Amino acid sequence: MIPCAEDIGNYALRSVGIGERLLPRSDFTLCNQVTLIGSGMIWNLYFAAMALFFGFFLANALAVAKASRSPWARKPAEGFVFLFRGSPLFIQFFLAYQALVMLPRAGIEVMGFTVATSWLTKAWAGALLVLILNTSAYSAQIFHGALMSVPKGDLEAADAYGLTGWAKFRRVTWPTMMRLAWPSYTNEAIFLFQATALVFFSGFPAFQQRGDALYYASYFADKTFNPFVAYPIAAGYFILATLVLIGLFGVANRRLNRHLPGATRGLKYRPQLLR
Amino acid sequence: MKKLILAAAALALTAGMGMAQTIRMGTEGAYPPYNFINDAGEVDGFERELGDELCKRAKLDCTWVTNDWDSIIPNLVSGNYDTIMAGMSITPEREQVIAFSQNYTPPADSAYAALSADADIEAGVIAAQTGTIQAAHVAETGATLLEFATGDETIAAVKNGEADAVFADKDFLAPSVAESNGELVWAGEAVALGGGIGIGMRQSDTDLKKTFDTAIQSMKDDGSLNEMIVKWFGEDAKVFE
Amino acid sequence: MFAQCADPKALEGLSWLMCYLTSGKHLLFYASFGTVLLLLAVTAPLALLFGFGGAMASRSRIAPLRWFGKIYTAMVRGVPDIIFFLFVPIALDQGIEFLRSRALCDNPVSPWQGNEFNVCAAAKMPLSTSPEWVHEGYGFTLAVVAFSVVFGAFAANVLYGAMNAVPRAQLETAEAYGMSQRQVNRRVLIPQMWTYALPGLSNLWMILIKATPLLFLLGIQDIVYWARDLGGAKTQAFSYPHPDWRLYYFLAILVFYLLMTWVSERVLARLTRRLSAGQATMGGEALRQAGPA
Structure with missing residues (x-):
């Protein structure tokens, strides 16, 4: 018999709208809280995974643009990075929501097609968009720093092999840049993951009481008047997920450094403050 | 920092003095015309005027504090203020947690x-x-x-x-x-919905509940409560019979 | 504020705007920028102090102290800061009132009765008779402590790393001169670690600036609180009715933060340059070779 079986059946997928429609309203058991807060983690993981995935590509493009000699590529990239690194994510969420609701409801006419806009105000899209832009600005800064520290010898060696242009970038510059940036990027990923807790505390409304871990934690803290249970449960989930995240990034790090002697020892995770 | 030192000093001073009955009235300050922060930055609205009148009748010394709606009950039961006057309807669910005075608006x-x-x-x-x-x-x-x-x-x-x-x-x-x-x-x-709006209080504050019940009853009896409701919500508003 | 603002509904155009922007509520809004700056000014040194304690504890030879230091520095890594902000002030408040109730109440009972937390009037913190600014000051103090605890753990991480970065040889040389552990710490380790710590601390300062809007979630009437309140649509019940203007208020806050981070970046860059001078690091070497500026 699994403990909390009934609660898991009712609430394990509540945050995505599957299961019991009404949240528990009285007699809040520990099972209730653990299950529902865990259910909320689905959103935190969704936001973190999607933002890191899309942000990674955008960040690479931004880093290259920032290192470009042409001011037409460099200046916009620098402005973007300054805007998103220079202001609090919390304010970015508020502003994004206020701005997104101003888009015409019926959609925008583009060359005969109607582009729907209403989905952008939903947290799954709007907040994700903010998170993608935010993390790509921070990551671009990290990647740019790494790009600037790619050893000159590596580039000269590539030249000697006759590599130029895209082939040189893809086979020499980019892998070295990733290798150099990876520890800091791990750090950024952790920061981003924790930032997902802010989504439902800022401008974005909860839809049908589907929220993230902290949304349910504060729901319980408000109903039970006891912050000493719900918040530590949420904290526990975050610690677990962070450890998994560090593990995954460690695997990637080993792959990036697989040609180096001693690399099998793996990533010695050193917390840094590079955000 | 200076302000904090001053605060600490003032605390040390007042700690020794006798306790006058000061009631801290909690409200949301974002629900016009029930309660809102006016352009001078003060709590205003139907509940402000009503609360001040009730305190006058009950000879209580009242001060107003604002608190976000979602944490307004937790902060009452943890003692940050003594009453809630924030358009809060009396419901059985809430009555399990806090006590209500008799209603000061009819079920709306x-x-x-x-x-x-x-x-x-x-x-x-x-x-x-x-x-x-x-x-x-x-x-x-x-x-x-x-x-x-x-x-x-x-x-x-x-x-x-x-x-x-x-x-x-x-x-x-x-x-x-x-x-x-x-x-x-x-x-x-x-x-x-609900059983009208009442003043929310901690369940242990039975004396305070009696005091406010009496004051509200006296305003119901002399018709001043109905006048106030009409003043803030218009001629069509529901009043007490 | 001004005499012509006595009847706002009769005003139009620029004079309406003038009166609107100088209403009492707006003055509170402007003052709340001071609250944010005050929080930064108080939290930064306090967090540094906590961080220093945490780093020293992590290096301690006494095992329990070392564990405490390690746990303290590790805890903020896995848990979002906002959870601490929601949690620490309540825990502190109840802890303080509990201790005061033991000392000041006539016959202290446990304050946790059912779902209520209730202490006798004399043990309330602050007293319900205290003027409003004392209550606000107390709430602000709790917020400062919560921020300092979290950012102290971050700072402990940075300082611990910086202490380890001071070359071993420097410390060994000091020991060879017969200095005690305390003397080594005071005369060699701490003066040298700052240059290693500065990049990390600079970053921390930037993170701290960007964490200040979370004050709003602690129930402090900060810039976000007032922006939300002032920006919301206002009916005729208010002196200055207007539609939903929240976007503009949040834009103003955005500009404020961009300015803050921009100025900070400039100042920190200069500071780094200064501290690098005369240090046995790459930056110091570069400055030395460039000659006196």
Whole structure:
């Protein structure tokens, strides 16, 4: 018999709208809280995974643009990075929501097609968009720093092999840049993951009481008047997920450094403050 | 920093003095015309005027504090203030947690406001403030609940099309509907929810509850409460018989 | 504020705007920028102090102290800061009132009765008779402590790393001169670690600036609180009715933060340059070779 079986059946997928429609309203058991807060983690993981995935590509493009000699590529990239690194994510969420609701409801006419806009105000899209832009600005800064520290010898060696242009970038510059940036990027990923807790505390409304871990934690803290249970449960989930995240990034790090002697020892995770 | 040192010094001074009965009145400050922060930055509205009058009759020394709606009950029971006057309807659910004075408004209607009178209030997206009886009501119907932290945001959500309708106290929505130049209209039937608005207090504060019950009764008896309701909510508002 | 603002509804155009922007509520809004700056000014040194304690504890030879230091520095890594902000002030408040109730109440009972937390009037913190600014000051103090605890753990991480970065040889040389552990710490380790710590601390300062809007979630009437309140649509019940203007208020806050981070970046860059001078690091070497500027 699994403990909390009934609660898991009712609430394990509540945050995505599957299961019991009404949240528990009285007699809040520990099972209730653990299950529902865990259910909320689905959103935190969704936001973190999607933002890191899309942000990674955008960040690479931004880093290259920032290192470009042409001011037409460099200046916009620098402005973007300054805007998103220079202001609090919390304010970015508020502003994004206020701005997104101003888009015409019926959609925008583009060359005969109607582009729907209403989905952008939903947290799954709007907040994700903010998170993608935010993390790509921070990551671009990290990647740019790494790009600037790619050893000159590596580039000269590539030249000697006759590599130029895209082939040189893809086979020499980019892998070295990733290798150099990876520890800091791990750090950024952790920061981003924790930032997902802010989504439902800022401008974005909860839809049908589907929220993230902290949304349910504060729901319980408000109903039970006891912050000493719900918040530590949420904290526990975050610690677990962070450890998994560090593990995954460690695997990637080993792959990036697989040609180096001693690399099998793996990533010695050193917390840094590079955000 | 200087201010903090001063604060610490003042605390040390006052700690020794005798306790005058000071009641801290908690309110939201974002639910006009019940309670709001006026342009001078002070708490204003129906409940401010009523609360001050009740305190005068009960010979209490009252000060007003504001607190976000979603944590207004937790902060009452943890003792940050002594009463809640924030348009809070008396419900059995809340009565399990806090005590209420007798109601100071009759059970009031909750209503839907939308951009068109035939908005889908049965199965559409309905905006409501988190933790209100209206939010609980919507959660039980077939409609989709969209929760916001303040009442103001729920109206904004209808105006920008985020929600099909807003469900809130009729008296709260009325000024916004009246002043929208026809943009906002009433939709569907009004629903009577809750047992009227009362002063929320800790269950252990039985003396305070008696004091406020007496004061409210005296205002009901001499008709001054009805006058005040009409003054703030208009001629059509429900009054005590 | 001004005499012509006595009847705002009769005003139009620019004079309406003038009166609107100088209403009492707006003055509170402007003052709340001071609250944010005050929080930064108080939290930064306090967090540094906590961080220093945490780093020293992590290096301690006494095992329990070392564990405490390690746990303290590790805890903020896995848990979002906002959870601490929601949690620490309540825990502190109840802890303080509990201790005061033991000392000041006539017959202290446990304050946790059912779902209520209730202490006798004399043990309330602050007293319910205290003027409003004392209550606000107390709430602000709790917020400062919560921020300092979290950012102290971050700072402990940075300082611990910086202490380890001071070359071993420097410390061994000091020991060879017969200095005690305390003397080594005071005369060699701490003066040298700052240059290693500065990049990390600079970053921390930037993170701290960007964490200040979370004050709003602690129930402090900060810039976000007022922006939300002022920006919301206002009916005729108010002196200055207007539609939903929240976007503009949040834009103003955005500009404020961009300015803050921009100025900070400039100042920190200069500071780094200064501290690098005369240090046995790459930056110091570069400055030395460039000659006196």
